[in-house]
Amino acid sequence: MIVLTIEHTKRWMEEIEKRMLEHKDQLTEFDQAIGDGDHGINMARGFHEVVAKINHVTYDSVSDVLKSAAMTLMAKVGGASGPLYGTAFLKMSMAMQGKEVNEEVFCQAMKDAVDGIHTRGKAEFGEKTLYDVWKQVADFLELEEVAEWQGLLEVCQATIEDTRELVATKGRASYLKERSKGHVDPGSMSSFYIFEALVEVIDWEE
Amino acid sequence: MKKVINNAEHVVDQMLDGLVSAHPDELKRLPDTTVIIRKDAPIKGKVGIVSGGGSGHEPAHAGFVGRGMLDAAVAGEVFTSPTPDQILEAIKAVDGGAGVLLVIKNYTGDVMNFEMAQEMAEMEGIQVASVVVNDDVAVEDSTFTIGRRGIAGTVFVHKVAGAKAEAGATLEEVKAVANQTIASVRSMGVALSSCTLPAAGKPSFTLAENEMEIGIGIHGEPGIERVALVSADEITTILLNKILAEIDEESSDVAVMVNGLGSTPEMELHIVNKKVAEVLRDKGMNVYRTWVGEYMTSLDMAGFSITILSLNEGLMELLVEDVKTVAFHV
Numbered sequence: 001m002i003v004l005t006i007e008h009t010k011r012w013m014e015e016i017e018k019r020m021l022e023h024k025d026q027l028t029e030f031d032q033a034i035g036d037g038d039h040g041i042n043m044a045r046g047f048h049e050v051v052a053k054i055n056h057v058t059y060d061s062v063s064d065v066l067k068s069a070a071m072t073l074m075a076k077v078g079g080a081s082g083p084l085y086g087t088a089f090l091k092m093s094m095a096m097q098g099k100e101v102n103e104e105v106f107c108q109a110m111k112d113a114v115d116g117i118h119t120r121g122k123a124e125f126g127e128k129t130l131y132d133v134w135k136q137v138a139d140f141l142e143l144e145e146v147a148e149w150q151g152l153l154e155v156c157q158a159t160i161e162d163t164r165e166l167v168a169t170k171g172r173a174s175y176l177k178e179r180s181k182g183h184v185d186p187g188s189m190s191s192f193y194i195f196e197a198l199v200e201v202i203d204w205e206e
Numbered sequence: 207m208k209k210v211i212n213n214a215e216h217v218v219d220q221m222l223d224g225l226v227s228a229h230p231d232e233l234k235r236l237p238d239t240t241v242i243i244r245k246d247a248p249i250k251g252k253v254g255i256v257s258g259g260g261s262g263h264e265p266a267h268a269g270f271v272g273r274g275m276l277d278a279a280v281a282g283e284v285f286t287s288p289t290p291d292q293i294l295e296a297i298k299a300v301d302g303g304a305g306v307l308l309v310i311k312n313y314t315g316d317v318m319n320f321e322m323a324q325e326m327a328e329m330e331g332i333q334v335a336s337v338v339v340n341d342d343v344a345v346e347d348s349t350f351t352i353g354r355r356g357i358a359g360t361v362f363v364h365k366v367a368g369a370k371a372e373a374g375a376t377l378e379e380v381k382a383v384a385n386q387t388i389a390s391v392r393s394m395g396v397a398l399s400s401c402t403l404p405a406a407g408k409p410s411f412t413l414a415e416n417e418m419e420i421g422i423g424i425h426g427e428p429g430i431e432r433v434a435l436v437s438a439d440e441i442t443t444i445l446l447n448k449i450l451a452e453i454d455e456e457s458s459d460v461a462v463m464v465n466g467l468g469s470t471p472e473m474e475l476h477i478v479n480k481k482v483a484e485v486l487r488d489k490g491m492n493v494y495r496t497w498v499g500e501y502m503t504s505l506d507m508a509g510f511s512i513t514i515l516s517l518n519e520g521l522m523e524l525l526v527e528d529v530k531t532v533a534f535h536v
Contacts, residue, residue: 074322080318086322
């Protein structure tokens, strides 16, 4: 069954933009606590540009929409989040190239995205980065029936709570060492909104 | 905040245009980018050297574009890595068929953005290699940090790699000599006052009237400790001791760079260098060449860094090869 169409993908990006705008201050606040304080601003700007871009182009495939999104994020977000999210969407796009996106293709694309984040960020699981959330989501999709995609958000939330008490060892938050404890990683939080938006649009009910 | 700017959003754009206006015969800005290239690039058969990073470190990096040094410099927003699309444009513009070497300062964002650009260029069939400079001895290399930061020592890497490429070496050879330089160069800085980002409008941190921060980063990141200000000779000794502990004692020939961070008068930099020369002489080391001035600044920060490069014959030759850039002279 096709789970993600061009229309879904465009709506996915719009739903992400909506959430990034809505939670801009929260993300920035999280980032001020353990980073350099621009995550909300960067993510809101980045996805605003993505939506502006994809609404002006006619696409032939889901792969092309995601490629557009990836290139825009890389060019407009900056810092470490731009390359990380850019890589994730680019790897998804590559995995979907020439294919219709059924459950199997989507799960493979998620796996490739996670591998891409892993390679790009050089972070391991449990280092309090957005990789933790993406890895858990990919593992969940591999194990569970697709009809259970609502459960995906619980997995994200649980991961974020689990990592709250961790000491960051990668990224800017790692400079703070022990002081990063007790704070939510801003990248994990923005990743949550990306998956929340996905669950909103993806065709998992039929 | 008092700054000579028009609009904080346009500082990088307007600076780059001003730079090219001052050097129209040597430099060119790629249209619709923040990339400055040698006017005669690409040079057929020569390895292209591309560097760059956040703005606010002027004359780095565009000041080092020219014959015998960089072929292109990519400017990011102030203290923010340039994005892969911009770096890719630079790579494409300077590839003369022999490949391109990227010289990256070791910051998470810079490394990721340059690596992405490298992969994108390779997908387009351009041969690309990269090296990461990590000369700052202030930040320890451990599992709890991303490793040492790249600071003023990067300028020596630009010079050596640029000279090697100009001499017609292969990409592999240029990369090897760049890595040899990275392994032999160590730096450390001190701040007497903070810096103010145009967009932020207020200082990044504050130092009391009688305070200095040892081991400061070039974006105002924390150093090792905040202590009472002491004399130029004493500060110099503190920095040099830490740097020399990381330098191979076998090598007696060294190059020196005393680099101002933005608001320290040349007079004070030369006072520092007097002490550097004395300490090195007392240790039986031979100062082959010295550069004193501003090379890798941190906006309007007061303070300086010292860089020591231990030399072998090959590096000596490359270091003094002819060069024609805005900001680096031999």
